[in-house]
Amino acid sequence: MDFFNTVMLAFQVALEPMNIFFCFLGCLLGTFVGVLPGLGPAASISLLLPITFKMPPETSIIMLGGLYYGTMYGGSTTSILLNIPGEAASVVTCLDGYKMARNGRAGAALGISAFGSFIAGTFGTVMIMLLAPPLAQVALKFGPPEFVGLVFLGLTMVTYLSSGSMPKALMMAMVGLLLSYIGTDIVTGRERFTLGISTIAGGFDMVPIAMGLFGISEVLLNLTQPEEKREVFQTKLKDLLPTKQDWKDSAGPITRGSVLGFFTGIIPGGGGMIASFLSYAMEKKIAKHPENFGKGDIRGVAGPESANNAGAQGAFIPMLTMGIPCNVTLAILMGALMIHGVTPGPRMLADFPRVFWGVVGSMYVGNLMLLLLNLPLIGLWVKMLKVPYSLLFPFILLFCLIGAYTVGNNVQDVFIMLFFGILGFLMKRFGYEPAPLVLGFVLGPMFENAFRQSLIISRGNWAIFATRPISATFLIIAFLLLLSPAILKLFKKGRPAIGD
Amino acid sequence: MKKRDLISSVIWMALGALFAVAAFNAGLTLKGKPGPGFLPFLTGIALAGVSLFVLIPALLRKEEESADSNAPAGGTKKVIFALAALFAWAAALDFVGYLITTFLFMVFATRLMEPRKWWVSILIALLASVVSYLLFSVLLEVQLPKGLLSFL
Numbered sequence: 001m002d003f004f005n006t007v008m009l010a011f012q013v014a015l016e017p018m019n020i021f022f023c024f025l026g027c028l029l030g031t032f033v034g035v036l037p038g039l040g041p042a043a044s045i046s047l048l049l050p051i052t053f054k055m056p057p058e059t060s061i062i063m064l065g066g067l068y069y070g071t072m073y074g075g076s077t078t079s080i081l082l083n084i085p086g087e088a089a090s091v092v093t094c095l096d097g098y099k100m101a102r103n104g105r106a107g108a109a110l111g112i113s114a115f116g117s118f119i120a121g122t123f124g125t126v127m128i129m130l131l132a133p134p135l136a137q138v139a140l141k142f143g144p145p146e147f148v149g150l151v152f153l154g155l156t157m158v159t160y161l162s163s164g165s166m167p168k169a170l171m172m173a174m175v176g177l178l179l180s181y182i183g184t185d186i187v188t189g190r191e192r193f194t195l196g197i198s199t200i201a202g203g204f205d206m207v208p209i210a211m212g213l214f215g216i217s218e219v220l221l222n223l224t225q226p227e228e229k230r231e232v233f234q235t236k237l238k239d240l241l242p243t244k245q246d247w248k249d250s251a252g253p254i255t256r257g258s259v260l261g262f263f264t265g266i267i268p269g270g271g272g273m274i275a276s277f278l279s280y281a282m283e284k285k286i287a288k289h290p291e292n293f294g295k296g297d298i299r300g301v302a303g304p305e306s307a308n309n310a311g312a313q314g315a316f317i318p319m320l321t322m323g324i325p326c327n328v329t330l331a332i333l334m335g336a337l338m339i340h341g342v343t344p345g346p347r348m349l350a351d352f353p354r355v356f357w358g359v360v361g362s363m364y365v366g367n368l369m370l371l372l373l374n375l376p377l378i379g380l381w382v383k384m385l386k387v388p389y390s391l392l393f394p395f396i397l398l399f400c401l402i403g404a405y406t407v408g409n410n411v412q413d414v415f416i417m418l419f420f421g422i423l424g425f426l427m428k429r430f431g432y433e434p435a436p437l438v439l440g441f442v443l444g445p446m447f448e449n450a451f452r453q454s455l456i457i458s459r460g461n462w463a464i465f466a467t468r469p470i471s472a473t474f475l476i477i478a479f480l481l482l483l484s485p486a487i488l489k490l491f492k493k494g495r496p497a498i499g500d
Numbered sequence: 501m502k503k504r505d506l507i508s509s510v511i512w513m514a515l516g517a518l519f520a521v522a523a524f525n526a527g528l529t530l531k532g533k534p535g536p537g538f539l540p541f542l543t544g545i546a547l548a549g550v551s552l553f554v555l556i557p558a559l560l561r562k563e564e565e566s567a568d569s570n571a572p573a574g575g576t577k578k579v580i581f582a583l584a585a586l587f588a589w590a591a592a593l594d595f596v597g598y599l600i601t602t603f604l605f606m607v608f609a610t611r612l613m614e615p616r617k618w619w620v621s622i623l624i625a626l627l628a629s630v631v632s633y634l635l636f637s638v639l640l641e642v643q644l645p646k647g648l649l650s651f652l
Contacts, residue, residue: 051640167553171512174547178519178540185526185536192526192536193519216586223582223613224575390616391624394609397582398602398628401589406642414590422583430508452534460532 006353007129010361013354019062022055023362026063027369030070034086035381037078038222038389039396041071041087041329042435043214047399049207049336050406057340058358064336065359066366068329069121069312072272073370076113076305077381080106089272089308092280096293096300103296107239112250112298113305114374115242120258120306121367124313127262128320128360132349136321139346144453145464149474151447154268154324156478159436161269166485169436172427176440177447179204186445187452199412206335208404208413209441212420213427213434214328215400219393220425240375246298253283253303261307265314268326275311276304313363319344320356323446328435331442505558509551516547578612585609597647598637602629 013019033044045064052060075087080097093113100109142150159169182193183203194200242250257279264278265271283303284293293300315326323345325331334344342352349356374381404417424434458464466472480487519540526537589605606625610616636642 050642051636054640165554167550171547171550171554174543174550175512175515177543178515178547181523181540181543188530188536190526190536193522193540220579220582223578388614390613391610393613394606394624395628397586397609398606398632401586401605402632402636402642402644405593405644406636409643411590411593414593415587418583418586418590421586425579430504432508448539451539455534460534 006133006357007361009353010129010357011364012361013058013358014062014361014365019059019358019362020365022059022063023066023366024369026066027070027366027373030067031074031370031373031381032384033067034071034074034090035077035384036392037084037086038218038392040214040218041068042210042332042438043218043396044071045329045332045336046207046210047215047396047403049332049339050403052336053339053406057337057342057352058355060336060340061333061355061359062362062366064333065316066362066369068333069309069363069366070370070373072121072309072312073114073117073374074381075308076117076301077110077374077378078385080109080113080301081382082385087272089276089311090305091273092276092304093301095280096295096297099294099296100298100301105296105298108242108246108298109301110378111240111375112242112246112302114240114371116250116254116257116302116306117309117374118367118371119254120261120310121313121370122364123258124262124265124310125360125363125367128313128317128363132317132321132356132360135317136346136349139322142322142346142470143468144450144457145468145471146474147446147450148454148465149471149478150322150324151443151450153474153478154318154326155436155440155443156481157267158269158327158439160481160484161267161274162433162436163273164431164433168432170482172432172434173436173440176437176442177444179209179437180441180444181448186449199416204416204441205407205413206332206438206442207407208417209420210328210332210335210438211400211403212417212422213424213438215396215403216417216421217424217428217434219396220421221428222389222393240378242298249298250302253279253299254306256282257303257306258310261310262314264307265311265326266317268318268324271311271315271326272308275307279303279307316359320348320359321346323348325439325442328438331439335442502558502561505554509555509558513548513551513555516544516549516551519544520548581612582609585612593647594645595647597649598644599629599633599649600647602632 014023029044029048030041033039033041045067048064048067052063055063071087072089075085075090076093076097078084078086079090079093080101083094083098085091085094097109097113100106155173159166159173162169180203182200184190184201185192191201260279260282261271261275264275280300280303283299284290287293287297287299315330318324318326319330319334323334323343325334337344337355342348342355400417401414404414405411407413427434454464455462464471465475523537523540523544526540527535528538528541529535585605585608589601592601603625606628607621610621610624633644637644
């Protein structure tokens with residue numbers, strides 16, 4: 001298929017009335033979730049997953065994908081108006097966005113972040129169209145050993161870039177892998193590690209795990225906190241259209257943020273928060289008057305807000321072309337694709353062109369919708385912020401309960417979800433992040449399969465991982481990353497004295 | 501964090517070891533090829549191994565902040581109440597039915613964080629249970645148990 005035909009196909013699928021409708025619904029919900037602090041994209045996508053079971057796969061991913069990048073738009077609203085980031089990716093927007101609001105420039109801050117997000121999101125989508133087919137071509141040549149290296153590197157990157165302690169993140173990825181082994185062994189058909197519990201004989205479902213870890217546990221954690229009084233910044237929301245000067249100031253940051261965000265988004269564990277922080281740091285460094293940053297500089301809003309949106313689009317590339325989700329939200333999206341019988345990876349482009357190009361095409365539509373949703377309707381979202389958490393959380397819980405029930409139409413999945421809810425609550429309390437666990441769980445079956453196939457190909461010779469150049473490269477990078485904290489320590493302190 | 505790191509790392513280590521033992525029993529190799537227990541064995545050992553990187557620093561660290569109270573009084577009680585309500589919903593669902601269980605759950609949950617007027621809670625719960633029932637059962641054709649109301 002040549003480029004022109006693929007573009008035609010992308011828009012043909014994306015512009016089907018049903019897909020437009022569900023894209024709109026996804027974007028609407030995404031903005032809503034983004035605006036609300038305490039409900040993230042990972043939890044909300046797992047909440048909605050069961051109701052997409054009956055849709056065609058492309059429609060389902062179009063809606064859930066719209067929800068994901070929609071949160072990147074909504075997240076900035078609370079950062080600017082409340083100084084509370086709606087999402088992790090919008091933390092850095094608080095610095096200058098909130099100051100701008102206090103200086104009476106809330107409208108301009110909201111406007112530039114919506115326009116920047118739109119430009120960056122569209123740029124990211126164009127890049128997916130250009131880069132995904134060649135990357136899938138490369139990945140098609142990968143055999144099992146290469147995939148072992150790739151998954152290993154992906155998991156290492158995610159733990160390396162995670163916000164908390166690295167050993168803990170690594171442990172959670174391993175717990176995720178262990179969980180994925182529970183159930184029927186694919187190769188031998190033997191049941192393993194089920195302790196004779198029939199519900200999990202076929203393995204755990206992703207939905208109750210993700211809903212427990214991100215939905216239930218989040219609510220439980222919030223219950224221990226006293227409700228903060230939300231004071232929405234009283235400001236005129238007119239003048240959402242940035243002035244000529246604003247555009248002049250923001251053009252550079254938006255461009256740089258888009259490129260930077262897109263490429264960090266491709267790296268497993270990158271994108272989102274890291275993209276926005278890097279963009280902020282970069283803008284501050286190259287600015288002529290860096291002292292204005294932190295005092296309400298529009299460049300500090302335009303750059304990061306573009307970066308996190310470009311990153312959100314970029315993150316789709318490894319998932320769609322190689323089957324490697326870069327972050328936990330994409331891991332859940334990948335799970336959603338697999339529930340629909342579509343295996344993300346190099347063959348997806350050839351086997352499911354409608355799904356692939358339909359989803360990519362819908363991103364143009366979605367970004368345009370989000371721009372329209374976020375600018376004129378900003379007042380509505382601000383009102384939404386006035387719903388107190390004490391009224392909101394019962395509905396989140398109810399959605400989790402129904403969602404888990406609908407997975408298999410039985411209460412056993414509800415109990416599994418509650419178990420993971422308690423686990424997630426305790427994990428956070430003890431300083432462990434649930435995201436690497438879910439990534440490990442989603443990547444587990446692919447990792448194990450590739451691993452065993454590699455050793456079958458090589459007749460049990462482990463050298464296969466080291467002699468194939470691509471897998472060797474991946475593994476070397478992964479081990480360097482794993483050892484880097486120790487190496488850095490060595491350089492800092494010189495030779496550490498033994499018994500010190 | 502010292503105490504928490506100690507407790508958690510020991511638990512994860514035990515889990516890793518348990519998996520390794522179970523994996524060993526499941527069979528490491530099968531006709532000369534890696535068997536169903538092979539990778540789980542390695543992963544379990546690795547988990548136990550990495551736990552040491554949390555356990556040992558925690559052992560070496562001196563006891564520091566003891567007043568690490570990110571949980572204000574009453575918080576834990578709310579969590580337990582919420583969990584009790586969630587488990588009760590799941591346990592009662594099949595017998596009592598979706599509408600009644602959800603109504604009771606929502607009445608309880610809307611009053612958990614803040615005292616509310618009874619009629620407000622009841623109204624919200626009534627709306628939530630009926631609307632969600634219509635949405636899921638009628639529109640999305642999810643089979644929700646009718647329970648005690650099965651005569652309807």
